[in-house]
Amino acid sequence: xxxxxxxxxxxxxxxxxxxxxxxxxxxxxxxxxxxxxxxxxxxxxxxxxxxxxxxxxxxxxxxxxxxxxxxxxxxxxxxxxxxxxxxxxxxxxxxxxxxxxxxxxxxxxxxxxxxxxxxxxxxxxxxxxxxxxxxxxxxxxxxxxxxxxxxxxxxxxxxxxxxxx
Ligand SMILES: [Zn+2]
Numbered sequence: 774x775x776x777x778x779x780x781x782x783x784x785x786x787x788x789x790x791x792x793x794x795x796x797x798x799x800x801x802x803x804x805x806x807x808x809x810x811x812x813x814x815x816x817x818x819x820x821x822x823x824x825x826x827x828x829x830x831x832x833x834x835x836x837x838x839x840x841x842x843x844x845x846x847x848x849x850x851x852x853x854x855x856x857x858x859x860x861x862x863x864x865x866x867x868x869x870x871x872x873x874x875x876x877x878x879x880x881x882x883x884x885x886x887x888x889x890x891x892x893x894x895x896x897x898x899x900x901x902x903x904x905x906x907x908x909x910x911x912x913x914x915x916x917x918x919x920x921x922x923x924x925x926x927x928x929x930x931x932x933x934x935x936x937x938x
Contacts, residue, residue, distance in 0.1 A: 776847055779808040782815065787841050793829045793917050796877040796936075803865025806856050815840070815849040819860045822853065822919065841894060863937050872886075874935060875901045880908075880923065882937040898934050900925035 777785075785807070789799045799805050806818040817836055821829045833853045844851040863882035866874070871881035878901050897906040905927035915922035920933040931935070 774847070777843065779810055781824070782808040782810070782817070782843075785840060785843060786817070786836065789832075789835050792828045792835065793919065794874065794877070794879065796873050797866075797870055799836070801866070801870040801873070803861060803870075804832060805920060810849075813849055814852065815844050816845075816852045816854055817858045818854050820856050822861045827918075862937075863935065873900075878902070878932055879920065880932060880934040882935045884937075898923055900928060902930045903928040903930050 783800060783805070787798045787800045791797045791799055791802045791804070794802070802822065804819050804822060806820050809816040809818070817840065818837070819829075819832065833855075836853050837851060840851055844928040860914050864884055866882065871883075874881040879896050880901050898908045898910075899906050900908055900923075903925060905925055907926035908923045909926055910921060911924055911931070914920070915933040919936060921936055922931065923934050924931045
């Protein structure tokens with residue numbers, strides 16, 4: 774039997790959706806930091822997104838459930854290791870992931886390098902439906918702690934904004 778390479782394991786991890794944003798997988802989210810194959814072992818390193826995000830246990834469980842049968846096939850023990858440093862940032866969402874978020878109806882976080890954020894000004898949040906920037910913050914906490922709730926002043930659509938960190 775041919776043993777899977779770290780890239781093969783990553784490809785399997787791409788089938789594990791983020792529990793809060795099912796349109797993105799855990800690799801696109803930047804949660805998966807790497808895969809290490811050792812003699813008889815397999816370690817998946819993951820970084821929690823937002824501090825205290827309760828989804829993290831669910832993500833580790835999903836990874837174990839998805840990779841488990843494949844690891845057993847190669848007689849590997851599977852370890853999911855949490856890595857806290859460097860801290861996860863929304864910058865790890867690539868352009869493709871940001872576009873998927875917007876198509877799903879969540880305003881993407883943008884980049885932390887946005888100069889307005891440095892000046893303490895809120896950057897324009899674009900309505901994912903009509904692309905208007907005439908949006909208004911309703912609540913700092915949307916459907917989850919990771920998101921802020923907005924409404925669009927142009928089309929009236931309520932939407933979540935994935936907070937930039
Ligand atoms: Zn709108």
